[in-house]
Structures are given as structure tokens and as C-alpha cells.
Amino acid sequence: MEHETTQTHAHGSVKSYVTGFALSIVLTIIPIVLVLSHALAGKPLIVTIVLLAVLQFLIQLFFFMHVREGEQPRYNVMALILGCVIVFTIVAGSMWIMSFNAAVQ
Amino acid sequence: MLTKLKDFASTFFVTGDPLIYGADVAIVLTTIAIVFVLTYFKKWTWLWKEWLTSVDHKKIGIMYLIASLLMLFRGGVDALLMRTQLALPNIQFLQADHYNEIFTTHGTIMILFMAMPMMFALFNIVVPLQLGARDVAYPFLNALSFWLFFFGAMLFNLSFVIGGSPDAGWLSYPPLSEMSHSPGVGENFYIWGIQISGIGSLATGINFLVTILKMRAPGMKLMNMPLFSWSVLSTSVMIIFAFPILTITLALLFVDRFLGAHFFTMTAGGNPMMYVNLIWMWGHPEVYIVVIPAFGIYSEIVSTFSKKKIFGYKSMVFSMMIISVLSFFTWVHHFFTMGAGADVNTFFAISTMAIGIPTGVKIFNWLFTMFRGRIQLKQPMLWTLAFIPCFVVGGATGVMLAVAPADYQYHNSYFLIAHFHQVLIGGVVFGYLAGIYYWWPKMFGFKLDEKLGKWAFWTWNIGFYVCFMPQYALGFMGMTRRVYTYGWDMGWAPLNLVSSIGAFLMGIGFIFQVWQISYSIKYGERDTTGDPWNARTLEWSIPSPAPMYNFATVPHVSEQDAWWAEKQAREAGKRAAAAPALEPIHMPKNSGIPIIMAAFWFVAGFGFVFSWIWMAVAGLLGVAACLLARSFQYDTDYYIPVDEIKRTEASFGRGI
Numbered sequence: 056m057e058h059e060t061t062q063t064h065a066h067g068s069v070k071s072y073v074t075g076f077a078l079s080i081v082l083t084i085i086p087i088v089l090v091l092s093h094a095l096a097g098k099p100l101i102v103t104i105v106l107l108a109v110l111q112f113l114i115q116l117f118f119f120m121h122v123r124e125g126e127q128p129r130y131n132v133m134a135l136i137l138g139c140v141i142v143f144t145i146v147a148g149s150m151w152i153m154s155f156n157a158a159v160q
Numbered sequence: 161m162l163t164k165l166k167d168f169a170s171t172f173f174v175t176g177d178p179l180i181y182g183a184d185v186a187i188v189l190t191t192i193a194i195v196f197v198l199t200y201f202k203k204w205t206w207l208w209k210e211w212l213t214s215v216d217h218k219k220i221g222i223m224y225l226i227a228s229l230l231m232l233f234r235g236g237v238d239a240l241l242m243r244t245q246l247a248l249p250n251i252q253f254l255q256a257d258h259y260n261e262i263f264t265t266h267g268t269i270m271i272l273f274m275a276m277p278m279m280f281a282l283f284n285i286v287v288p289l290q291l292g293a294r295d296v297a298y299p300f301l302n303a304l305s306f307w308l309f310f311f312g313a314m315l316f317n318l319s320f321v322i323g324g325s326p327d328a329g330w331l332s333y334p335p336l337s338e339m340s341h342s343p344g345v346g347e348n349f350y351i352w353g354i355q356i357s358g359i360g361s362l363a364t365g366i367n368f369l370v371t372i373l374k375m376r377a378p379g380m381k382l383m384n385m386p387l388f389s390w391s392v393l394s395t396s397v398m399i400i401f402a403f404p405i406l407t408i409t410l411a412l413l414f415v416d417r418f419l420g421a422h423f424f425t426m427t428a429g430g431n432p433m434m435y436v437n438l439i440w441m442w443g444h445p446e447v448y449i450v451v452i453p454a455f456g457i458y459s460e461i462v463s464t465f466s467k468k469k470i471f472g473y474k475s476m477v478f479s480m481m482i483i484s485v486l487s488f489f490t491w492v493h494h495f496f497t498m499g500a501g502a503d504v505n506t507f508f509a510i511s512t513m514a515i516g517i518p519t520g521v522k523i524f525n526w527l528f529t530m531f532r533g534r535i536q537l538k539q540p541m542l543w544t545l546a547f548i549p550c551f552v553v554g555g556a557t558g559v560m561l562a563v564a565p566a567d568y569q570y571h572n573s574y575f576l577i578a579h580f581h582q583v584l585i586g587g588v589v590f591g592y593l594a595g596i597y598y599w600w601p602k603m604f605g606f607k608l609d610e611k612l613g614k615w616a617f618w619t620w621n622i623g624f625y626v627c628f629m630p631q632y633a634l635g636f637m638g639m640t641r642r643v644y645t646y647g648w649d650m651g652w653a654p655l656n657l658v659s660s661i662g663a664f665l666m667g668i669g670f671i672f673q674v675w676q677i678s679y680s681i682k683y684g685e686r687d688t689t690g691d692p693w694n695a696r697t698l699e700w701s702i703p704s705p706a707p708m709y710n711f712a713t714v715p716h717v718s719e720q721d722a723w724w725a726e727k728q729a730r731e732a733g734k735r736a737a738a739a740p741a742l743e744p745i746h747m748p749k750n751s752g753i754p755i756i757m758a759a760f761w762f763v764a765g766f767g768f769v770f771s772w773i774w775m776a777v778a779g780l781l782g783v784a785a786c787l788l789a790r791s792f793q794y795d796t797d798y799y800i801p802v803d804e805i806k807r808t809e810a811s812f813g814r815g816i
Binding site: 130137138141144145148149151152153155 | 504
């Protein structure tokens with residue numbers, strides 16, 4: 056059943072997959088090097104890592120998740136918005152909840 | 161050599177407890193019996209070809225159902241062991257550490273290995289049939305999901321006789337679940353059992369979301385879709401967003417245990433409360449994941465057995481979708497007492513209470529559907545009627561717990577235990593049982609016996625109230641959860657004894673159901689019409705049990721309750737039974753890869769549990785090999801010829 060549909064519309068090329076993979080690897084190695092070499096510390100380190108993570112998220116979205124493809128991008132957009140809302144809730148919510156904990160300690 | 165082997169065996173196998181030796185013997189005897197029966201009746205090929213490699217959603221659903229009933233049995237035995245231990249003060253039936261293991265496995269099994277698969281069983285059996293589809297969107301992935309769940313559950317259950325059970329509670333809070341406090345392999349079993357079955361759950365969520373969005377019969381708009389399918393859509397959205405959080409949280413815990421990291425440790429910058437925060441971000445949606453499909457089931461049943469269209473269809477849809485989004489904004493109410501500050505607690509108290517609004521809307525809709533309906537008190541309807549008052553009380557005590565300052569009093573007391581059992585048994589279990597009774601004829605072609613069913617219904621229900629109402633009071637009297645015994649001076653003895661009696665009544669109810677099923681296999685009323693309840697949705701338009709291709713011709717839908725409308729039109733003589741030309745049906749081929757791949761996951765999981773890297777690597781290599789093998793498989797589908805469809809339909813008495 057799925058087989059037919061995979062042949063009718065393309066799901067990216069080898070080139071785009073390899074590019075996405077290479078970029079993801081590079082964006083993963085940079086933070087590891089930053090941490091291991093102690094090049095940055097504290098706030099700047101965390102901000103850099105978060106920025107690189109967001110960048111990698113976007114790369115995966117475009118190179119692997121095919122957000123631009125499909126006949127009905129409406130579903131994609133809806134799912135993305137909901138996903139972003141939930142990610143925001145997880146991150147901001149955890150920071151808010153834990154900030155009091157940190158203040159007490 | 162021999163002494164080495166002896167040493168290994170004494171740590172590898174769980175020893176010392178007569179209950180567990182008994183279980184060892186039972187496991188060996190059951191395995192021998194199964195192997196003997198399969199060999200004697202030459203059923204191995206049949207088992208492999210018809211079931212283990214099947215990608216048919218109906219068969220996968222039945223396998224889910226069998227597995228979940230077995231897990232219900234094990235979780236139920238755990239519950240009865242605990243209630244025996246607590247029946248009277250100072251009983252020495254279970255030791256403290258054994259009691260810890262039992263409440264841990266009871267909770268984990270009931271939620272993750274009983275409720276989830278029972279829910280997936282109904283998804284699989286019902287959703288494609290309700291939508292007028294021939295299978296789910298990804299049949300191969302569906303089989304893989306089932307086997308991942310199955311092997312995950314087996315890995316978890318294995319801890320009972322090998323290595324030792326987890327004992328840090330059903331959510332394995334650190335620091336108790338860290339190496340510092342639980343150096344054994346029990347917690348590893350917990351992590352890997354859940355991780356492996358969790359991949360399957362996530363895949364099922366994706367599968368059913370796509371099925372519902374893409375595979376509906378021509379003409380069926382989303383707003384014409386039966387409410388059970390809507391509830392599955394709502395649940396799938398929650399699964400897709402919630403399960404990754406669980407996977408990450410448990411992965412971090414495993415990194416702590418396996419590689420000595422410090423995400424959740426007490427020292428070196430770790431923060432155990434972060435685990436609690438993260439796990440409840442999955443845990444709270446999880447309880448709605450299991451209850452929303454039950455709401456869908458009640459909606460179908462109330463409408464069918466009141467002979468009325470559901471009251472407030474649109475408000476039902478909106479309330480389910482609102483609940484699925486709101487569920488991500490209430491998690492802190494599970495740990496108000498962490499003391500995150502008044503502003504945090506207030507926010508989450510209010511968001512929790514807000515959930516009561518859409519839920520209340522649903523309760524009123526069910527009541528108004530029944531109002532002036534022609535109610536038939538068949539078994540599915542009985543369970544639905546029992547659910548409503550039970551869930552209302554459970555919801556009300558939930559709102560009490562949502563009051564953050566008051567929660568400091570209720571937190572982790574038996575009041576909480578009574579509350580969540582009331583919503584989980586009264587809401588989820590009653591709902592799934594109602595669904596099983598309702599769709600049983602569609603699965604197997606016969607009804608379950610009414611008389612035995614009524615015995616089961618009443619023992620379950622009376623047992624429920626006898627068991628859990630005293631626990632509310634015990635909570636107020638100061639009894640906290642997870643205590644393994646108590647003294648006479650606490651004054652808890654009478655109510656605990658009553659509660660234990662209730663638990664055993666529910667156990668008797670379960671025995672009645674087993675009896676009911678075995679009796680009905682032989683004597684149950686056969687369903688020759690395909691529509692035994694005079695129901696409203698498309699699954700009842702086809703024969704029972706459904707033929708493997710479901711619909712000989714794909715139905716065209718133009719309104720809600722499509723099958724009811726069709727029946728009305730036929731009765732009024734407006735429309736003859738449609739007989740469009742048959743075409744060969746495109747179907748997916750069976751595949752052995754799902755079960756083999758899941759077995760490799762099991763091997764990898766077992767290796768990680770005991771830190772045997774060679775075994776973990778071997779398992780993961782096997783998984784990779786299966787992925788590769790599947791990627792290069794092109795011959796995955798076939799066509800059922802028209803002659804064969806005609807023969808099958810004729811065998812159901814439906815000439816086309």
C-alpha cells in the first residue's frame with residue numbers, strides 16, 4: 056500500500072540527505088568540542104549549545120522531514136505550530152518551575 | 161567452574177521466596193504445555209503464517225487483546241497480593257522489599273502493559289472498519305508496533321524471575337532509581353521494557369493519525385467521522401507529543417545509571433526533581449491518552465443503545481481536542497508539594513480545574529443522548545451506565561486534589577490512591593470492557609453470554625466501591641501509599657479489611673469474565689447478520705467476523721452514522737442494497753520481519769540490562785539487519801482476485 060505512493064512523489068535526493076546528515080554531525084560535534092576543550096563556560100556555553108540545537112532542529116525539518124513537500128502543507132503547519140507550543144511549554148515551563156527550586160537552594 | 165556457575169545462577173535467578181519458586185514452576189509448566197499442544201496438533205506453521213507474521217489489523221488487534229488480558233491477570237494478582245498483605249495489621253505475608261516490587265510492577269503493568277495494549281487492541285480492530293478502510297496506513301509498522309510492545313512487556317515481566325523486579329515505584333523517581341540507591345538490574349529492566357514498547361506506542365500513534373487523516377472512505381468528512389475515531393485522533397496527537405518526552409527522560413536516567421552521568425543524581429550538579437518534572441510531562445498526557453478512547457467508546461455505545469444520534473456531536477469533538485491540548489499544561493499537579501512557589505502551583509491548579517469543563521460537557525452530552533432514548537440494557541450499556549456516576553465522583557475528588565494548598569494534605573495518601581483508581585477503573589477499565597463487549601461479535605462472530613456477564617458486572621461494580629470508598633477515608637485518617645504494613649494502634653484495620661474484601665470481589669468478577677468467554681466460545685449467540693446491536697457506524701455493515709479485506713466494495717459516505725442512514729433509506733425503500741462491481745483488492749503481504757526485529761530488540765535490551773555489551777551490540781546489529789532487509793524488499797503487496805472475494809462474501813451469505 057505504501058509502496059505505490061513512495062514511487063509517485065519524490066522524497067528528497069541522495070544529495071540533500073547527505074548534506075543534512077553532514078550538517079547535523081557538524082552541529083553535534085561543535086558543542087562536544089566546546090564542552091571538552093573548556094573554550095566557553097557558564098551562560099555563553101549554554102546559549103551557544105541551545106542555538107546550535109535550534110539550528111539542527113531546522114536542518115532536520117528541511118532535509119529529513121520534508122516540511123515543504125506534500126499536497127496539504129496545512130497539516131504540516133498545524134502540527135509544527137502545536138509542536139512548537141509544546142516544546143516552548145516544556146522548556147519555559149521547566150525553567151519556571153525549577154527557578155524557585157534553585158532560589159531555595 | 162561449577163562453583164562459578166552456581167554463583168552466577170544465584171544472582172541471575174531470583175531466589176529465596178516461595179511465591180517466586182511457585183511462579184518458576186508455573187512458567188515452566190505453561191511453556192511446556194504450550195509447546196506440547198502446538199506440536200501435537202501440528203499448529204506451528206499455522207501460528208507463524210496466520211498470526212505471528214500477520215499484518216492484518218484485526219489479527220494484530222486480537223493479539224493485543226490477548227496480551228493485555230494476560231497482563232490484566234498479572235497486574236490483578238499483584239493487586240490482590242497487596243490487599244492480602246494490608247487486610248489486617250502486622251501481617252507477615254510479604255516482606256517490605258517484596259511489597260515494594262509488587263506495587264511497582266502493579267502500577268507499571270496496569271498502565272503501560274494492560275491499559276495501553278487494550279486501547280491499541282480496540283484501535284486496531286475498530287478504526288479501519290469505522291472509516292471504511294481496508295487496513296491501517298502502515299500495516300507493516302503496525303505489526304512492528306505490536307511486537308515491540310510484546311517483547312518490551314516480556315522483558316519487563318522477566319525481571320520477576322531473573323535478576324529481580326524494579327522496586328522504585330511505577331515512575332521510578334530518582335534518587336531511588338539511581339545506581340546509588342538501586343544498584344541491582346531491576347531498574348534497567350524497567351527502563352528497557354518501557355523504552356522498547358514505547359517505540360511501538362509512538363509508531364502506533366503516528367500510524368493511526370495518518371490512517372484517520374488519509375484513509376477515510378470517500379465522502380467521509382472529518383466532521384462525519386464516528387466519535388470513537390475522533391477520540392483515537394485526539395489520543396494519537398497526545399501520543400506523538402508525549403511519548404518522546406518519556407523516551408528522553410528514561411534515556412537520561414539510563415545514561416546516569418550506565419555511564420555514570422549526573423542528570424538526576426543528588427550530587428555533582430544533578431537534580432532529581434527535574435526527572436519528576438519531565439516524567440509527568442509525559443505522565444499527565446498519558447492518563448488522558450488512555451481515558452479519551454474510553455470516552456469515544458461510551459459515545460458509540462450510548463448512541464447505539466439509546467437508538468438516538470449522539471447529543472452535541474460537535475461539542476464532543478471540540479471537548480476531546482481541547483482536552484488533548486490542555487493535557488500538556490497540567491503536569492505540575494502531580495508534585496504540588498515539591499514547593500515550586502505559589503504562582504506556579506496556582507497556574508497549574510487552575511489549568512487542572514479547567515479540564516473539568518470539557519469533561520463535564522461530555523458527561524452532559526451522554527446524559528442528554530439517553531434522555532428520551534429507547535435504552536436497551538445490554539452489557540456494553542450497563543458498563544457505560546456504571547461509568548457515569550463513578551467517573552463523576554472520581555472527577556470531583558480530582559478537583560479536590562487540584563486545590564494546591566489542600567493537596568499538601570491529600571498528597572500521597574490513600575485519598576489519592578482511591579481517586580486515581582476511581583478514574584482509571586471507573587473510566588478506563590469500564591470503558592475498555594464496554595468496548596470489548598460491544599465489538600466482541602465483530603471480532604469473533606458471537607456475543608458474550610448475558611447472564612454470566614451480569615454476574616461479572618455486578619461483582620466488579622460492587623467490588624469496586626467496597627474496595628475504594630474506604631480508601632478515601634483511610635487517606636483522611638493518615639494512611640499513606642506504599643506502606644507495607646501498619647499497627648493496630650492506627651485504627652486503620654476495619655476499613656482496610658473491607659477494602660481487601662472489595663478487591664477480591666473484583667477478582668471474582670474477572671473470573672466470571674474468563675468463565676463467560678470460555679462458555680460463550682461454545683454456547684454464545686452467533687452473529688449471522690453482522691449487525692447484532694442494530695448499530696449506526698460502518699463496521700456493522702460488513703459480516704462478523706470481518707473478512708480479511710474488510711469491505712468488498714468501499715462504501716461512499718455522505719453523513720454521520722452512515723450505516724444507520726443507509727438502513728433507514730433501505731427501509732423506506734429509497735435505496736436498494738448497493739451492488740457496485742467488484743474489483744481486485746490491493747492488500748499488504750505478511751512479513752516475518754516485525755517479530756524478528758522486535759526479538760532482536762529484546763536481546764539488545766537484555767544485554768543492556770545486565771551490561772553485557774557483546775549481547776547488546778549483537779541485538780542492535782540484528783535490528784539494523786532487519787531494517788536493511790525491509791528496505792530492499794519490493795514485493796510487499798498482492799491483489800485478492802474477484803472470484804475469491806465472491807466466494808468469501810457468499811460464505812457469509814452475502815451474494816454479490
